[in-house]
Amino acid sequence: MGTRTRNVLENIVLAAIILVLLQTLFEDLAVVLDWSIGVRRVLLIFGFFFDLFFTVEFVVRSYEAWRYGRLGNYFWYERGWIDLLASIPLLLLNSGPAVLAILAGGVSVVGVAGMLNVLKVVKAIRIARVLRLLRVLKIFRRIKNAESVMAQRHVAMISATTVSVFVLVLLAATMVEAFVSAPSLDARYQQHSFDMIELISSDQMRRAPALRTSLLKMDSAVLLVRDSGSVVFSRHPDSYYLRHFGPGDYGYIEARGVELFVDLRPINQEQSATNIRYFVVIIAIVLIYMFVYSPHFAMTVSDPIHIMRRGMSEKAYNLEVIVPGQYRHDDVYELSKLYNEVFLPMKDRSSGDETEVSALKMDDLKDMFE
Amino acid sequence: MSTDHDKAKAFVGRLLQNPSLRDFSELQREEQIIQFLHVNAAQLGPTLSTPQFFAGKNWNQIFSILLNALYELVNDELLPKLEELIRSKLDLAFLRHMRQTRVDDELVQKQLIAFATDVLKKPDARRNFTGAYSALVFGIADRYLTVAFDQKKYVHFELTKVQRLRMNKEETRNFVRLTLLLRPIVNLGMSTAATQQERSTGMVQSQFAEKVMHTAKSEMKYIPEQALKSAVDASLSFNENRFVEATSRLAAIFAARSRSYQPNMRVDRGADSPDKSWISVSRRNYKYYGFDIKMLDELYKIAAENNW
Structure with a gap:
């Protein structure tokens, strides 16, 4: 593959990284702000295609690396593991099922028994979406003040470690919550729904429809109730459901011929708000590393080394390293002092009468000799 | 059919026009x-x-042809610039402080131009002149002397109290410029068998400097002895010759x-x-190059303050 083609592809990937970050933010924002289902569907489908794109990219990169016998190098040292975490799991566990649910046009939560566990698993998967943010690390290569490969590697390493630990701990905690019974908003919500279906499907309530309707009106979580196939209560007109409810926005429970549809949006909104907080925290961490730590690393580690390397390899280069007072005891600056005070004077004496290295290069004469 | 010399001039001319050399002096x-x-x-x-190019010639022959062409092309540019520098940028009014009788500036200028032309005939002198000429072209001495005069510290003291120059700032700057211009005077009499240290530091022994001074006095009659001595002593190590004038020490550093x-x-x-x-x-x-450490200390502070 030519360098130009490779650069074009890298720029496409970079653009996709930025777009997927926006898509991730907007997807959660759409839930929190209760945007119409049409907009949320579009965002979900975009998310699916981004995940598909990054999955294909990961597979192609892995194949290329494998072909040249450097798969391990790609996976461990070139942050291939980030490419993996931010692609296939999201496609299989998050955007893939969501798009399938849209295509199926049905509810994602079916039946009373599975409701609680399914909700918890869905919640865990949604947290996994934050992993997409890890891909922003690829942008480090383009940061102006970190031209040094060493600076890029160190800053990318520390960013990847922090972000991935943050995300993996969140994931693990959510997974644990899914399989360990503990008091939570979800659990209370579910228990409330079970209690409600028990109550409204009881013979006593069925015999007092006015009382049942009053009770259902008071519970804002109840959307719609059908008894023996007939709608006995609906909080909103059908057009409202069509416009605002998609897969995962409502739960369905059935008992003794009574069907209860409950509003899951408050739980989803709470989860999306949490996701946005995580998103902002991680973006802040990455930006701080990029714009505060990266220049600091460059200035206190890679810049002095770069100057000393030039001084040692280029005859005419005689600039000293500036040793900042507060860092004078750092190993790098101790070495810089030796470079300034011992190496450069010695180099100057030993260069003797030799003229500086010529600024001219043989390439300058190329066309003359052709 | 072009001659070897024409080819060499074309080749070297092309190198001289290279953009990477654009900012350098000739x-x-x-x-x-x-x-x-x-x-x-x-x-x-x-x-x-x-x-x-140069059919059948070995590298030494080719190098010699190229070198002559290079000198010729550089001289074509350099001599008019030097003449302009001597005639319009070097104010010789300060020389009146150094002699009893008045000498026409035109005669001094002609002698300086003749000196520069002679210097440029000797490869060693050309090399020694590179620093001094670049200092004149880039105004290195001027900018440091301006600050040193304003600050009135060691450099000013050495110029006004030790060397006892009764000159204002501008006159002193012109004196240092003249010292720089005449600095390769030692090369006019220097044998090619100079020691390695002499070649690398540009410094000469005091006995040799005395001989040069003696010759210079007789050959450059329109230049006052004090100015010639300043130029000759600019090639003496201050560590071995503590009497070296401040203008000479400064010229040695700037060159x-x-x-x-x-x-x-x-x-x-x-x-x-x-x-x-x-x-x-x-x-x-400083010991190796024979510089005045106190002068370097002051110039270092000036460079640091001005981020030069």
Whole structure:
């Protein structure tokens, strides 16, 4: 593959990284702000295609690396593991099922028994979406003040470690919550729904429809109730459901011929708000590393080394390293002092009468000799 | 059919026009090209000995032809500039403080132009003149002397109290300029068998300086003895000759600094400024080069304050 083609592809990937970050933010924002289902569907489908794109990219990169016998190098040292975490799991566990649910046009939560566990698993998967943010690390290569490969590697390493630990701990905690019974908003919500279906499907309530309707009106979580196939209560007109409810926005429970549809949006909104907080925290961490730590690393580690390397390899280069007072005891600056005070004077004496290295290069004469 | 000399001029002319040499002085460009020819002799030799260039000639012959062409082209540019520098940028009014009788400036200028023309005939003198000429072209001495006069510290004290120059700032600057211009005077009598240290530091022994002074006095009658002595002593080590004039010590430092001076040099992030770095290294090597350490200390502070 030519360098130009490779650069074009890298720029496409970079653009996709930025777009997927926006898509991730907007997807959660759409839930929190209760945007119409049409907009949320579009965002979900975009998310699916981004995940598909990054999955294909990961597979192609892995194949290329494998072909040249450097798969391990790609996976461990070139942050291939980030490419993996931010692609296939999201496609299989998050955007893939969501798009399938849209295509199926049905509810994602079916039946009373599975409701609680399914909700918890869905919640865990949604947290996994934050992993997409890890891909922003690829942008480090383009940061102006970190031209040094060493600076890029160190800053990318520390960013990847922090972000991935943050995300993996969140994931693990959510997974644990899914399989360990503990008091939570979800659990209370579910228990409330079970209690409600028990109550409204009881013979006593069925015999007092006015009382049942009053009770259902008071519970804002109840959307719609059908008894023996007939709608006995609906909080909103059908057009409202069509416009605002998609897969995962409502739960369905059935008992003794009574069907209860409950509003899951408050739980989803709470989860999306949490996701946005995580998103902002991680973006802040990455930006701080990029714009505060990266220049600091460059200035206190890679810049002095770069100057000393030039001084040692280029005859005419005689600039000293500036040793900042507060860092004078750092190993790098101790070495810089030796470079300034011992190496450069010695180099100057030993260069003797030799003229500086010529600024001219043989390439300058190329066309003359052709 | 063009001659070897024409071909050499075309080749060297092309090198002189190279954009990477644009900011250098004429003599610096010359040094760069000579260095380029030396470093790339192994590649250039076979190519330049083909019929297209200098058929049948070995590298030494080719180098000699190229060098003559280079000197000729550089002189074509340099001599008019030197003449302009002497006639319009070097105010010789300060010379009145050094002699009893009045001498027409025109005679002094003619003698200086003749001296410069002579200097440029000798390769060693050309090399020694590179730093001094670059210091004049880039105004290195002027900018430091302006600050030193304003600050009135060691350099000012040495010029006004020790050397006892009864001159104002501008006159003193012109005296240092003249010292720089005449500094290669030692090369006019120097044998090619100079020691390695003499060649690398540009310094000479005091006995040799006395001989040069003696000859110079008889040959450059229109230049006052004090000015000639300042120029000759600019090639003496201050560590071995504590009587060396302040103008000579300054000229020695400025000439050495300017030899490797690169205008518009890009400074890496985290690196010190070019002048500050050079003076710092020279402070550590002051004994080797025969510089006045106290002068270097003051110039270092000036460079640091002005980020030069």
